[in-house]
Amino acid sequence: MLQNNTPYIRQVHYYETDQMGIVHHSNYVRWMEEARLAHFNQYVINYAELESMGIIIPVVGVSCSYKKTITYGDTVKMYSRISYFNGVKAVYEYTFYLEDEKKPSFIGSTKHCFLDERTRKPVNLKKRLPELYDKMMQIFKTEEETRRKL
Amino acid sequence: MLQNNTPYIRQVHYYETDQMGIVHHSNYVRWMEEARLAHFNQYVINYAELESMGIIIPVVGVSCSYKKTITYGDTVKMYSRISYFNGVKAVYEYTFYLEDEKKPSFIGSTKHCFLDERTRKPVNLKKRLPELYDKMMQIFKTEEETRRKL
Amino acid sequence: MLQNNTPYIRQVHYYETDQMGIVHHSNYVRWMEEARLAHFNQYVINYAELESMGIIIPVVGVSCSYKKTITYGDTVKMYSRISYFNGVKAVYEYTFYLEDEKKPSFIGSTKHCFLDERTRKPVNLKKRLPELYDKMMQIFKTEEETRRKL
Amino acid sequence: MLQNNTPYIRQVHYYETDQMGIVHHSNYVRWMEEARLAHFNQYVINYAELESMGIIIPVVGVSCSYKKTITYGDTVKMYSRISYFNGVKAVYEYTFYLEDEKKPSFIGSTKHCFLDERTRKPVNLKKRLPELYDKMMQIFKTEEETRRKL
Numbered sequence: 181m182l183q184n185n186t187p188y189i190r191q192v193h194y195y196e197t198d199q200m201g202i203v204h205h206s207n208y209v210r211w212m213e214e215a216r217l218a219h220f221n222q223y224v225i226n227y228a229e230l231e232s233m234g235i236i237i238p239v240v241g242v243s244c245s246y247k248k249t250i251t252y253g254d255t256v257k258m259y260s261r262i263s264y265f266n267g268v269k270a271v272y273e274y275t276f277y278l279e280d281e282k283k284p285s286f287i288g289s290t291k292h293c294f295l296d297e298r299t300r301k302p303v304n305l306k307k308r309l310p311e312l313y314d315k316m317m318q319i320f321k322t323e324e325e326t327r328r329k330l
Numbered sequence: 331m332l333q334n335n336t337p338y339i340r341q342v343h344y345y346e347t348d349q350m351g352i353v354h355h356s357n358y359v360r361w362m363e364e365a366r367l368a369h370f371n372q373y374v375i376n377y378a379e380l381e382s383m384g385i386i387i388p389v390v391g392v393s394c395s396y397k398k399t400i401t402y403g404d405t406v407k408m409y410s411r412i413s414y415f416n417g418v419k420a421v422y423e424y425t426f427y428l429e430d431e432k433k434p435s436f437i438g439s440t441k442h443c444f445l446d447e448r449t450r451k452p453v454n455l456k457k458r459l460p461e462l463y464d465k466m467m468q469i470f471k472t473e474e475e476t477r478r479k480l
Numbered sequence: 481m482l483q484n485n486t487p488y489i490r491q492v493h494y495y496e497t498d499q500m501g502i503v504h505h506s507n508y509v510r511w512m513e514e515a516r517l518a519h520f521n522q523y524v525i526n527y528a529e530l531e532s533m534g535i536i537i538p539v540v541g542v543s544c545s546y547k548k549t550i551t552y553g554d555t556v557k558m559y560s561r562i563s564y565f566n567g568v569k570a571v572y573e574y575t576f577y578l579e580d581e582k583k584p585s586f587i588g589s590t591k592h593c594f595l596d597e598r599t600r601k602p603v604n605l606k607k608r609l610p611e612l613y614d615k616m617m618q619i620f621k622t623e624e625e626t627r628r629k630l
Numbered sequence: 631m632l633q634n635n636t637p638y639i640r641q642v643h644y645y646e647t648d649q650m651g652i653v654h655h656s657n658y659v660r661w662m663e664e665a666r667l668a669h670f671n672q673y674v675i676n677y678a679e680l681e682s683m684g685i686i687i688p689v690v691g692v693s694c695s696y697k698k699t700i701t702y703g704d705t706v707k708m709y710s711r712i713s714y715f716n717g718v719k720a721v722y723e724y725t726f727y728l729e730d731e732k733k734p735s736f737i738g739s740t741k742h743c744f745l746d747e748r749t750r751k752p753v754n755l756k757k758r759l760p761e762l763y764d765k766m767m768q769i770f771k772t773e774e775e776t777r778r779k780l
Contacts, residue, residue: 194667194677195354195660199347199402199531205539206345206513209506210645217644227644228703231499238549239505244542249600252349253678300549344517344527345510349681355689356659360495363656367494377494378553381649389655392694399688399750403528450699495656497649499702504645552649 185323187257187277188218194252202249209242212274212288215258219272223319225312234297235309237270241291248278248285255279261327265320267306267313269293335473337407337427338368344402352399359392362424362438365408369422373469375462384447385458387420391441398428398435405429411477415470417456417463419443485623487557487577488518494552502549509542512574512588515558519572523619525612534597535608537570541591548578548585555579561627562620567606567613569593570620635773637707637727638668644702652699659692662724662738665708669722673769675762684747685759687720691741698728698735705729711777715770717756717763719743 190211198204217227230237250256257277264271269292276286296303305313340361348354367377380387400406407427414421419442426436446453455463490511498504517527530537550556557577564571569592576586596603605613640661648654667677680687700706707727714721719742726736746753755763 193660193664195348195356195663197349198345199349199351200536200538201349202538204345205542206506206509209509209542210643213506213645214643226703231702236500238500238502238546240546242505242509242542242544246538246540246542249538253676343510343514345513350686350688352688355692356656356663359656359659359692360493363495364493376553381552386650388650388652388696388699390696392655392659392692392696394692396688396690396692403526495648495654498645499647499649499651501649506645 185219185259185261186222187259188215189255189257189279190214192250192252192254192256197252202251205244205246208244208246208276208286208288211256211258211276212242212260212272212290213239215260215274215276216272216290219260224316230312231297233309235303235305236295236297237292238295239290240293242288243290244286244288246286247283250276250278250285256285261323262316262320263289263324265316267294267304267317268302270316270320335369335409335411336372337409338365339405339407339429340364342400342402342404342406347402352401355394355396358394358396358426358436358438361406361408361426362392362410362422362440363389365410365424365426366422366440369410374466380462381447383459385453385455386445386447387442388445389440390443392438393440394436394438396436397433400426400428400435406435411473412466412470413439413474415466417444417454417467418452420466420470485519485559485561486522487559488515489555489557490514492550492552492554492556497552502551505544505546508544508546508576508586508588511556511558511576512542512560512572512590513539515560515574515576516572516590519560524616530612531597533609535603535605536595536597537592538595539590540593542588543590544586544588546586547583550576550578550585556585561623562616563589563624565616565620567594567604567617568602570616635669635709635711636672637709638665639705639707639729640664642700642702642704642706647702652701655694655696658694658696658726658736658738661706661708661726662692662710662722662740663689665710665724665726666722666740669710674766680762681747683759685753685755686745686747687742688745689740690743692738693740694736694738696736697733700726700728700735706735711773712766712770713739713774715766717744717754717767718752720766720770 196203196207220227259275261273263273272290274288275284277284294303294305346353346357370377409425410422413423422440424438425434427434444453444455496503496507520527559575560572563573572590574588575584577584594603594605646653646657670677709725710722713723722740724738725734727734744753744755
């Protein structure tokens with residue numbers, strides 16, 4: 181995967197390690213959430229605001245491929261991009277790198293649907309929040325285009 | 331602390347360890363919650379039901395004293411008891427033992443207040459849910475009495 | 481997926497919920513670990529013992545498909561089975577059900593490799609621990625067979 | 631508590647919330663670790679390096695006082711200071727503030743002992759790593775002094 185936006189960077193927390201001496205694999209799912217929401221807050225809309233408008237975006241699928249272990253003391257650059265979006269569903273893809281490395285330590289993806297917070301039924305952003313739909317579609321298309329050119 | 335009720339027993343999960351090879355200290359706070367809610371569900375009322383009645387019981391204070399390390403493979407017996415209750419506030423005390431040991435591995439306590447879920451303001455159980463108040467007061471007194479006799 | 485062994489059953493912990501009011505999706509990765517190690521301890525070998533023999537089994541891939549939300553108060557039946565094993569790598573598959581339901585709430589899988597704890601290089605169980613290899617291969621085959629018959 | 635050093639600042643992660651809609655109380659114990667290690671890395675020595683020198687600093691006591699709830703979307707300023715140090719034991723104190731507030735949302739402390747990583751027995755930093763002892767003692771005294779003046 182190629183990168184076309186600002187990474188979310190953070191250091192490993194001690195409590196994220198396990199007795200193998202590495203970051204426990206479940207934490208990468210949490211890191212994907214951190215990276216995705218940082219991306220969402222920066223490029224789309226503040227997620228806390230979106231929830232206050234009655235929309236939630238639960239995760240309906242996760243995929244993780246662990247390439248190299250990450251340990252306490254490491255700084256991780258986390259790239260996210262929207263790889264699919266149709267107003268009802270979205271897919272994000274992630275590539276995590278150790279600060280000075282060219283080969284990714286982790287590749288993952290998450291699938292999402294947009295739900296009404298109250299009814300817990302799917303909502304179409306195109307109808308419910310057309311401006312947000314346009315913005316997210318534009319991010320998606322720009323990221324796709326940049327990726328194709330690389 | 332002396333025990334006068336059924337312990338909550340469970341095994342350590344691998345993801346609860348850290349790179350020192352022991353259970354990370356933050357997990358004991360989660361274990362106290364598990365033990366407290368098991369005690370609450372068994373002796374007082376099902377906590378999920380209580381929340382559906384509009385009452386929440388957030389934690390306002392925590393105290394932990396780690397005596398011996400606990401590691402993956404260990405089975406932990408967790409004793410809880412109500413050590414203070416006045417209808418508005420409650421304190422729980424906990425003692426955790428490794429299965430075959432007489433000296434505790436951990437001693438802790440948590441302070442709580444009863445809040446209205448919607449207003450987030452304190453509620454007096456004696457007024458709001460008198461039957462529940464009576465039940466909890468009885469548990470508290472019985473546990474105190476048993477403890478004094480020991 | 482069909483079940484051919486004893487499920488690992490446990491209740492949702494309060495701290496596993498998030499502000500959507502459901503179990504946070506990252507916890508299912510931890511639940512798969514709990515279910516897998518319960519399966520491993522019961523059918524193959526005690527995992528703590530295996531680590532003390534210098535073998536670790538890190539996760540190299542994870543896949544999650546969330547079908548229905550799980551909430552605090554629910555009891556979850558977690559089925560695990562070995563769906564691939566060749567002595568160097570293994571794949572586990574999982575299906576989680578709410579206690580009284582026939583449709584799964586969650587389907588997932590995890591990929592693993594067997595590593596030497598010290599060198600962190602792959603080991604072939606067939607050479608290093610032939611008895612363990614035979615046992616695990618037998619479990620794998622029995623589970624495959626039972627599954628085909630169903 | 632008064633502040634005399636740079637705070638560790640970070641945003642709440644979504645996965646740190648619970649179904650009350652607030653940050654789960656157990657996470658503050660993890661935040662204290664983050665804040666303490668940031669303080670330690672900045673003022674004393676890189677903790678990962680210290681562990682590679684065979685010293686670990688487990689937590690032997692925790693105390694938490696939750697003043698105001700913290701929610702997703704909040705930015706938290708976390709102040710740490712060494713409030714006791716004698717070469718064998720240390721105590722850290724913490725005060726967490728929401729970005730624009732003057733009253734703390736949380737006050738806590740953690741007790742620590744210095745152990746040899748291999749033997750798990752106490753070590754006296756004054757003997758084992760005298761330069762580190764001097765540095766940490768100096769930080770402790772400077773922080774105490776600054777605090778008295780305020």
